[in-house]
Amino acid sequence: MIAETRVITARMNDTDSHTLEGARAAGGYDAARKAFAMEPEAVTALVKESGLRGRGGAGFPCGLKWSFLRKERDVTYLCVNADESEPGTFKDRLILERDPHLLIEGILIACRAIRCAHAYLYIRGEFDLPYRRIRDAAAEAYRAGLLGPDAAGSGHPIDLTIHRGAGAYICGEETGLLNSLEGRKGQPRIKPPFPTDAGLFGKPTVINNVETLANLPFILTSGAEAYRAHGTEKSPGTRLFGVSGHVERPGLFELAMGVPMRALIEDLCGGVRGGKRLKAVIPGGSSTPVLTAEEAMAVTLDFESVQEAGSMLGSAGVIVMDETTDMVKALDVLIRFYAHESCGQCTPCREGVIWIARTLHKIAEGRGGRADLEKLEDLAHGITGNTICVFSDAAAMPVLSFLSKFRGEFEARVSGAGREGAA
Amino acid sequence: MSAAEKSARPAWKEETRREIEELRGRYPHPHGMLLPVLWLAQRDFGWISPEAMELVAETCGATPAHVYSLVTFYTMFETERPIRYHIQVCQGLSCTLRGAEEIRAHIEKRLGIRAGMRTEDGRFRLSVVECLASCATAPVMQVNRTYYENLTVEKVDALLEEWMKE
Numbered sequence: 001m002i003a004e005t006r007v008i009t010a011r012m013n014d015t016d017s018h019t020l021e022g023a024r025a026a027g028g029y030d031a032a033r034k035a036f037a038m039e040p041e042a043v044t045a046l047v048k049e050s051g052l053r054g055r056g057g058a059g060f061p062c063g064l065k066w067s068f069l070r071k072e073r074d075v076t077y078l079c080v081n082a083d084e085s086e087p088g089t090f091k092d093r094l095i096l097e098r099d100p101h102l103l104i105e106g107i108l109i110a111c112r113a114i115r116c117a118h119a120y121l122y123i124r125g126e127f128d129l130p131y132r133r134i135r136d137a138a139a140e141a142y143r144a145g146l147l148g149p150d151a152a153g154s155g156h157p158i159d160l161t162i163h164r165g166a167g168a169y170i171c172g173e174e175t176g177l178l179n180s181l182e183g184r185k186g187q188p189r190i191k192p193p194f195p196t197d198a199g200l201f202g203k204p205t206v207i208n209n210v211e212t213l214a215n216l217p218f219i220l221t222s223g224a225e226a227y228r229a230h231g232t233e234k235s236p237g238t239r240l241f242g243v244s245g246h247v248e249r250p251g252l253f254e255l256a257m258g259v260p261m262r263a264l265i266e267d268l269c270g271g272v273r274g275g276k277r278l279k280a281v282i283p284g285g286s287s288t289p290v291l292t293a294e295e296a297m298a299v300t301l302d303f304e305s306v307q308e309a310g311s312m313l314g315s316a317g318v319i320v321m322d323e324t325t326d327m328v329k330a331l332d333v334l335i336r337f338y339a340h341e342s343c344g345q346c347t348p349c350r351e352g353v354i355w356i357a358r359t360l361h362k363i364a365e366g367r368g369g370r371a372d373l374e375k376l377e378d379l380a381h382g383i384t385g386n387t388i389c390v391f392s393d394a395a396a397m398p399v400l401s402f403l404s405k406f407r408g409e410f411e412a413r414v415s416g417a418g419r420e421g422a423a
Numbered sequence: 424m425s426a427a428e429k430s431a432r433p434a435w436k437e438e439t440r441r442e443i444e445e446l447r448g449r450y451p452h453p454h455g456m457l458l459p460v461l462w463l464a465q466r467d468f469g470w471i472s473p474e475a476m477e478l479v480a481e482t483c484g485a486t487p488a489h490v491y492s493l494v495t496f497y498t499m500f501e502t503e504r505p506i507r508y509h510i511q512v513c514q515g516l517s518c519t520l521r522g523a524e525e526i527r528a529h530i531e532k533r534l535g536i537r538a539g540m541r542t543e544d545g546r547f548r549l550s551v552v553e554c555l556a557s558c559a560t561a562p563v564m565q566v567n568r569t570y571y572e573n574l575t576v577e578k579v580d581a582l583l584e585e586w587m588k589e
Contacts (some may be wrong), residue, residue, distance in 0.1 A: 033561075085556055086554070089556060124556070127553055166462070166498070167498030169553075183458065183493070201452060243559065250559035250561070336514075412554055
């Protein structure tokens with residue numbers, strides 16, 4: 001029986017874990033003080049040594065990202081990406097709701113490392129309780145002098161502005177987030193320039209995910225070696241795995257990376273609902289390619305293994321589907337999301353994703369023909385890599401993986417032999 | 424919008440004015456305040472009327488056309504007069520796998536409207552939304568600011584009955 005490894009969720013079940021008093025009782029802000037006693041370069045070196053990789057989806061090494069910042073700069077910004085909105089993904093909410101001070105402490109540490117005096121936290125608009133919790137926590141931190149002109153007694157000013165989004169998935173894309181923060185439509189920017197060169201308000205900017213920053217207090221307090229004691233060599237640390245769909249007990253679990261998917265689903269989630277057989281698993285949020293039951297049961301949950309299995313760990317939002325799932329319907333539902341959320345800036349995405357969604361819906365309703373399957377593949381290939389950001393790739397990957405791995409169901413549907421049912 | 428529906432030019436409350444000044448100090452360019460100020464407008468006026476857009480534009484040094492482009496790009500700014508209960512049912516994959524369509528269909532039947540519509544008495548509005556990031560507690564709906572999780576038809580019925588009584 002596998003157990004959770006509590007690194008970032010260590011104090012989340014404490015009473016008043018969301019308050020400053022609760023956080024302080026459990027050693028909160030000790031790590032930030034430690035960071036201020038170190039040179040910024042030493043903090044970055046420690047984080048590099050820990051091997052911490054970004055938790056937003058791409059898994060890019062955190063310390064390395066920080067070191068890309070342009071050397072000559074007057075102002076540096078940190079943007080915290082709390083615009084969690086990918087179907088299947090619901091991990092950052094836990095941190096924002098239950099331990100916002102852990103995040104603020106992580107922000108202080110990152111600010112020290114990159115010499116930032118003003119961090120902006122961009123939170124998705126639908127999150128009401130998480131917004132109130134992080135806003136109240138920031139107010140507490142200001143009152144206690146942890147934020148403000150002499151942050152945590154460091155002699156350095158650090159401000160934190162909580163900026164609320166207003167309903168647009170694309171603002172989770174880092175340059176879309178920057179545009180939104182600047183008061184524009186959240187449409188992504190062409191790179192280069194990269195944000196570390198010219199980001200928010202034209203200044204060098206680092207954008208980090210909530211969960212990434214929540215790892216920093218442990219790394220500062222316990223050191224890189226203790227951090228690397230969890231997880232695998234190339235994927236150190238833990239991950240917050242959010243499991244949804246057809247399992248007995250959906251939920252959020254913190255596990256050392258490298259744990260078998262089988263253990264997550266069978267031990268922690270109580271197995272597939274109602275004793276049904278597993279059919280498919282989306283391992284890392286809705287844009288990561290789907291795995292068949294066999295592939296999923298053989299994979300371990302770290303960046304490399306999931307990639308070797310032909311998918312991605314992404315945001316670690318695990319969506320489980322049992323044998324009753326109609327895969328045509330499931331993809332239809334999934335792609336409707338992308339069609340709704342395309343920002344409309346690039347023609348291949350604006351037109352292509354909607355075309356895909358319409359074609360799929362036609363197939364799901366039993367009105368499609370064989371040529372529609374080819375059209376779907378053509379469209380998915382046509383939009384991939386041909387737009388400013390990776391949104392179109394994120395929409396194309398599920399299409400191509402569902403079509404290749406569950407081909408039979410799609411073919412049955414276009415030949416008129418398919419059944420109609422619930423996803 | 425017809426002339427009859429046109430509302431008077433709104434003005435900031437004194438307290439909101441102070442909040443705006445505090446925001447001004449937080450952004451190096453006043454356009455950065457646009458989303459926060461739109462949220463303040465929605466909080467104070469209940470919705471973003473064309474006149475409120477003009478006020479926001481003036482406050483943030485933007486054109487009304489730019490403010491309009493934001494209000495229509497983002498989904499959470501209300502461009503219609505507020506309604507007592509705005510029911511938003513999540514239709515993401517995780518919710519659909521656990522019965523979200525049944526929940527939506529049931530609410531449609533109870534309220535006698537389809538998603539995207541308002542009830543005639545103007546008290547309920549039903550929308551479908553794409554993913555509320557509460558996938559482990561699916562199916563989920565958001566009513567005004569509150570999430571209702573692990574929904575069943577019975578739970579929804581109990582809630583609707585309570586709201587209909589008011």
